[in-house]
Every structure is written in structure tokens, then in C-alpha cells.
Amino acid sequence: MTSFNRGSLTLQPSLARNRWNQLLTATAALFTALAVLPLIVVIAYVLFKGGSLITLQLLTELPPPPGLDGGGIGNAILGTLIVTLVAALIAVPVGVGAGVYLAEFASVGWFARFVRFGTNVLAGVPSIICGVFVYGLLVSTRLFFNQSYSALAGGIALAVLMLPTVIKTTDEALKLVPQELRWGAMGVGASRFVTITRVTLPAAFSSIATGVVLAIARAAGETAPLIFTALFSPFWPEGLFNPIASMSVLIYNFAIMPYEAQIALAWASSFVLVVMILLANLLARWLGRFSNT
Amino acid sequence: MAVGARPELFSQRRRPPWELLIDRGFQKLAVVLASVVGLVLVGILFTVLGGAREAIGRFGLAFLTTSNWDPIGEHYGAFTAIYGTVVSSLLALAIAVPLGVGTAIFLTENIIPLAIRQVLGVMVELLAAIPSVVLGLWGIFVMEPFLRPGLESLHQWLGWLPFFSTTPLGPGMAPAVLILVVMILPIITAISRDSLQQVPLTLRQAAYGVGTTRWGAIVHVILPAAISGITGGVMLALGRAMGETMAVTMLIGNSNNFSFSLLAPANTISSMLANQFGEADGLQVSALMYAALVLMVLTLLVNLLAQVIVRRLSLKY
Numbered sequence: 172m173t174s175f176n177r178g179s180l181t182l183q184p185s186l187a188r189n190r191w192n193q194l195l196t197a198t199a200a201l202f203t204a205l206a207v208l209p210l211i212v213v214i215a216y217v218l219f220k221g222g223s224l225i226t227l228q229l230l231t232e233l234p235p236p237p238g239l240d241g242g243g244i245g246n247a248i249l250g251t252l253i254v255t256l257v258a259a260l261i262a263v264p265v266g267v268g269a270g271v272y273l274a275e276f277a278s279v280g281w282f283a284r285f286v287r288f289g290t291n292v293l294a295g296v297p298s299i300i301c302g303v304f305v306y307g308l309l310v311s312t313r314l315f316f317n318q319s320y321s322a323l324a325g326g327i328a329l330a331v332l333m334l335p336t337v338i339k340t341t342d343e344a345l346k347l348v349p350q351e352l353r354w355g356a357m358g359v360g361a362s363r364f365v366t367i368t369r370v371t372l373p374a375a376f377s378s379i380a381t382g383v384v385l386a387i388a389r390a391a392g393e394t395a396p397l398i399f400t401a402l403f404s405p406f407w408p409e410g411l412f413n414p415i416a417s418m419s420v421l422i423y424n425f426a427i428m429p430y431e432a433q434i435a436l437a438w439a440s441s442f443v444l445v446v447m448i449l450l451a452n453l454l455a456r457w458l459g460r461f462s463n464t
Numbered sequence: 465m466a467v468g469a470r471p472e473l474f475s476q477r478r479r480p481p482w483e484l485l486i487d488r489g490f491q492k493l494a495v496v497l498a499s500v501v502g503l504v505l506v507g508i509l510f511t512v513l514g515g516a517r518e519a520i521g522r523f524g525l526a527f528l529t530t531s532n533w534d535p536i537g538e539h540y541g542a543f544t545a546i547y548g549t550v551v552s553s554l555l556a557l558a559i560a561v562p563l564g565v566g567t568a569i570f571l572t573e574n575i576i577p578l579a580i581r582q583v584l585g586v587m588v589e590l591l592a593a594i595p596s597v598v599l600g601l602w603g604i605f606v607m608e609p610f611l612r613p614g615l616e617s618l619h620q621w622l623g624w625l626p627f628f629s630t631t632p633l634g635p636g637m638a639p640a641v642l643i644l645v646v647m648i649l650p651i652i653t654a655i656s657r658d659s660l661q662q663v664p665l666t667l668r669q670a671a672y673g674v675g676t677t678r679w680g681a682i683v684h685v686i687l688p689a690a691i692s693g694i695t696g697g698v699m700l701a702l703g704r705a706m707g708e709t710m711a712v713t714m715l716i717g718n719s720n721n722f723s724f725s726l727l728a729p730a731n732t733i734s735s736m737l738a739n740q741f742g743e744a745d746g747l748q749v750s751a752l753m754y755a756a757l758v759l760m761v762l763t764l765l766v767n768l769l770a771q772v773i774v775r776r777l778s779l780k781y
Contacts, residue, residue: 188680191677191679192678192679192680195679195682196575196678196679199566199569199570199575200570200575201566202562202563202567202570203566203570203571205563206563206564206588206591206649206653207584207587207588207591209591209646209649210588210590210591210594211587212602213594213598213602214590214594216606217602264497265497265500268493268494268496268497268498269497269500269501271494271497272494272498273498275494276491276494282495282498283498286498286499286501286502289502290501291767292505292767293501293504293505295703295763295766296508296707296760296763296764297706297708297734297759297760297763298707298709299707299709299734299738299759300508300512300707300760300763301508303511303512303515303741303753303756304504304507304508304511304512306741307512307514307515307753308507308511331504334500334504338501362479362486363487363490363491364483364486364487364490367490388593389593391595392594392595393595394595394596394597394710395596395709398738398741399741399742402742419595419710422597422598422600422601423597423713423714426597426600426601426604426605426714427714434605437601441597441598441601444598445598448593448594448595449590449593452589452593
């Protein structure tokens with residue numbers, strides 16, 4: 172047998188491959204730092220710049236006419252809550268129902284395949300297209316009491332965006348519920364309806380709730396679909412059939428105005444929106460912890 | 465998993481008719497709610513197609529290749545916006561893919577302690593939660609002024625290249641691409657991270673067992689095993705970048721004049737829609753709907769391709 176130098180088993184940093192290893196690790200670390208940097212900078216800037224403007228007056232008053240100082244974003248905060256609530260009221264029942272269908276009634280078959288495929292396609296539709304769709308369907312046709320732009324149309328556009336997330340989350344969450352639970356319920360004579368509503372859905376509740384909260388948080392920050400549907404209003408909300416203010420559209424409208432006061436309101440609005448969305452994300456994490464235990 | 469076809473056979477209890485009625489009604493309701501997805505998709509297609517009909521009849525396929533957008537003379541061509549959409553998304557992808565995959569590797573392979581990895585992972589996920597319009601606001605007032613001196617010197621050094629031939633005057637393709645990078649980075653990182661985590665431990669053990677280095681294992685074993693998921697994530701990010709509206713609208717400059725220069729104002733389909741839809745009427749609305757149809761087809765193709773790639777490339781263990 173020919174003998175050869177097996178070399179030392181201890182790490183030799185001078186070897187080319189080990190140098191490469193260190194170089195690539197350092198590059199990956201640098202990339203990670205670059206990826207995290209925007210979050211830190213954006214959050215810090217929004218919290219610092221927007222947070223320093225927050226006063227009670229700012230949270231409760233109407234925005235001033237362009238060029239004037241003072242005022243607040245009260246109508247936009249209320250408007251965002253209303254539009255998001257409308258969206259959730261539509262998307263959650265429909266999405267959970269469709270998810271229940273996929274997971275409990277038909278996991279196979281052409282219709283289930285079609286619904287799953289359709290959900291994936293819908294998830295990939297750009298949000299602005301959802302806005303254009305609701306504009307063409309409701310706003311331009313004046314379907315609601317001859318009203319064009321309305322809070323309801325805005326809510327429906329956001330609901331279309333939320334729908335795929337809610338369906339997927341419900342489907343996935345229900346699939347994770349142990350089959351024995353269903354058999355147990357059926358075994359003691361529960362009907363299908365009772366099994367699903369009293370056993371399966373409660374077992375999957377925290378997972379579904381996590382997905383719903385994340386979908387709501389995402390919808391609250393959406394702007395593009397609202398430009399065509401809810402438009403904007405400088406006044407307090409006047410019912411569901413009229414244009415309504417929202418924080419995201421306020422940021423967009425005011426950011427491109429040449430007035431300092433309006434730009435300050437855009438920063439303040441960003442602060443409120445980001446804090447709301449981060450809190451929703453924390454809530455989702457907290458709910459998610461329950462589903463893991 | 466669905467319960468068997470006739471679960472009532474398992475129960476010996478006689479079911480009152482109302483109970484059966486509720487069961488059947490509940491199932492029907494679920495079917496109706498599930499079909500909403502189909503209805504919405506068909507609705508989107510018909511609304512956009514219906515709205516675009518007039519412009520399709522008037523301009524045909526020339527709409528895709530001409531760049532003259534003239535509301536007064538009623539001549540519309542979306543080439544500038546289509547070019548802007550494709551180029552901005554691809555450039556953003558070119559920057560975000562190495563960053564995102566590198567980050568995903570750093571966060572999955574035992575390089576740093578688990579606790580720090582988890583914190584960094586959460587931070588990348590939170591970046592995805594920041595609304596596009598807030599990033600746009602930050603982009604206008606913080607990022608773009610910060611970048612401008614750099615872009616100006618780029619123009620001075622490389623101005624002889626068509627890509628840097630104009631003086632940067634604020635909004636333009638380059639800042640829009642960078643904000644797109646920030647927007648799609650979390651998608652690429654999150655999906656790559658999931659794919660890397662799913663690579664079986666035994667593969668890593670085998671690689672290390674034959675004496676490779678960490679990056680030897682990553683490059684030759686782990687990345688090839690996870691490539692389907694990563695590619696799927698990248699395609700998904702491409703679809704998202706093409707449809708991204710607010711941050712891009714606020715930073716791209718919204719100009720319909722075609723330019724190869726990355727430092728000049730440009731346009732994308734979605735920013736054109738966001739900008740003009742509110743004030744448009746007549747044929748312009750139809751032309752915008754036609755542009756929306758083009759965007760829909762583009763994103764749909766990218767998303768379908770993503771699904772095909774994932775299926776084709778996925779290795780079975």
C-alpha cells in the first residue's frame with residue numbers, strides 16, 4: 172500500500188479552502204446586515220420623525236387645508252379602521268368558509284383543485300389590479316345607490332386582497348387538526364356541522380386567527396386599491412357610501428404636496444400606521460405561540 | 465384531510481331530518497363560499513377585459529410596442545411603462561437575490577447562535593410588514609437625497625454609457641429599483657430560508673462526513689437540494705415586484721418619455737395606473753385598463769412559471 176500524507180485533522184486557516192470559507196461567511200454576514208439595515212433605518216426614522224409629532228390634537232382633529240398649519244389625522248385613523256373592518260367582515264367569513272370546504276369537504280376532486288389553484292392565482296394578482304377591478308365593478312357603474320367612490324368599495328377591494336391569505340391559512344390550519352379529533356366527535360354521534368364548528372374549527376382557532384390578524388395588518392397598510400375605490404376625504408367619515416379618508420392614502424397625497432405641514436402629517440400618519448401594524452404582528456406572534464403548544 | 469365519503473355510517477344514532485338538513489346546508493354554504501374565489505377571478509378578468517375593449521380595438525398589439533402616451537391626441541402606447549415594469553423588476557431581482565439568499569444561508573447554517581438568528585429572522589419578516597407607502601415616503605425624503613451624490617458621481621464617471629447618460633435630478637429608475645429591492649428582499653429571504661431548512665440533516669452530515677468545508681457543503685449539496693424552493697421564491701418576488709405600486713410611484717418620477725438611462729425618470733404600469741386613473745376619462749380609462757390587462761398577464765405568467773419551476777425542480781427525498 173502506498174503511504175500518503177494524511178495531513179493534520181486540526182483546522183489549518185492557511186488552506187485556500189478555509190480562506191474561501193471565511194471570506195464567504197463574511198460576505199453572507201455582510202448581506203444579512205444589508206438586509207436588516209433598511210428595517211432599522213426606516214423604523215427608526217418613522218418612530219423618531221413621526222413619533223415626535225404625535226399629540227392628542229393630531230390624533231383627534233381633521234387635516235388642515237393645504238398650506239395651513241395645525242390639524243391632525245383623526246379622520247384618516249377612523250377611516251382606516253372602518254375600511255379595514257368592512258374588509259375583515261367580508262373576507263373572514265368567506266375565506267374561512269372556503270378554507271373549511273377545502274380541508275373538510277373536498278380535499279381532492281376538480282373543484283377543490285380549481286379553488287386551490289384560483290386562490291394561488293388570486294394571491295399573485297397585484298393589489299392595484301384589485302383596485303381597478305372594484306373600480307370597474309362598483310365605482311364606475313355607481314352600483315351602490317348611485318354613489319361612485321365609497322368606503323364600502325374600498326372595503327371590498329381590501330377584502331379581495333385578504334381572501335387568499337385567509338383561505339390558505341384556514342385550509343392549512345384545519346389540515347393540522349388531528350384526524351382522531353374528528354373521529355372522536357363522529358364517534359359520539361356529532362353531526363358534520365357540529366364536528367366542524369365545535370371541534371375542528373376551535374382546535375385550529377389560534378392558527379386561523381394568526382393568519383387573519385396578519386391579513387388585516389397587511390390590508391390596513393394597502394394604498395393602491397384605495398385610490399380607486401375609497402378615494403380620500405378631508406372630512407370625518409360620512410357613512411359607508413361616501414368617500415372616506417385612510418392613513419395610507421393620506422401619506423401618499425400629503426407626501427407629494429409642497430407644504431411642510433402636510434409632509435409632517437404624512438410622517439405622523441406613517442408612525443400611527445407602522446405602530447398599528449407592528450402591534451398586529453406581535454399579536455399574531457402571540458396567537459401563534461398558542462397554536463404551537 | 466377530509467373525513468370519509470359517508471361519515472354518518474360510523475354513527476349508529478338516528479339522525480333527525482333537521483340535523484341532516486343543517487349538515488347539507490352547511491356543506492352547500494361552504495361550496496358557495498369556495499366558489500367566490502372563482503367568481504372574483506372571472507370578475508377581475510371580465511372587468512379589465514371589458515374596460516380595455518375599446519383600446520384593444522383601437523390600438524391592437526401596437527399598444528405594446530409604441531411609447532407615445534398622448535391624452536390630448538388620444539394616442540396611447542404603453543411600451544415605456546412595460547419596459548419600466550420589466551427592467552425595474554429584473555434589476556431589483558438581480559440585487560435582491562444574492563442579498564436574500566446570502567441572508568437565508570446566514571440564518572440557517574450554524575454560523576451564529578440560534579437566538580441571534582431568530583431575532584434577525586423576525587426582523588426580516590417585519591420588514592415585509594412595513595406598508596409600501598411608508599417605504600415610499602422614506603424613500604422620497606431620506607433615501608433619494610442620500611443617494612443623489614453617489615448617483616451624480618456615477619453619471620460623471622460612466623456618463624458615456626447609455627444607462628448613466630442623464631443627470632440625476634431626484635426621482636428616477638435607480639431609486640425606484642432600490643426601494644423595490646427593500647420590498648422583495650423579505651420574500652426571497654423567507655422562502656429561501658424555508659427551503660434551506662427543509663434540506664435533510666443527513667445530506668449535510670454526509671457532506672461534512674467526506675470532509676468538505678461549510679461552504680463546500682452549501683454550494684455543492686445544500687443549495688442544489690433547495691434550489692426548487694429558492695427559484696419559486698425568486699419568481700414569486702418577481703411577480704410581486706412587477707405589481708408593486710406605491711413605493712415605486714413615489715420614487716420613479718412617472719415620466720412617459722422613454723430613456724435607457726437608469727438615472728432618468730421612468731414609469732411602470734402600476735405607477736401609471738396609480739397616477740392617471742383618478743383623472744382619466746373616455747379612451748384614456750380604456751387604455752389604462754389595457755395596460756392593467758398587460759400587467760395582469762405578465763404577473764400571471766410569472767406566477768404560473770413559478771409553480772411549474774417548483775414542480776419541475778423539486779427533488780424527492
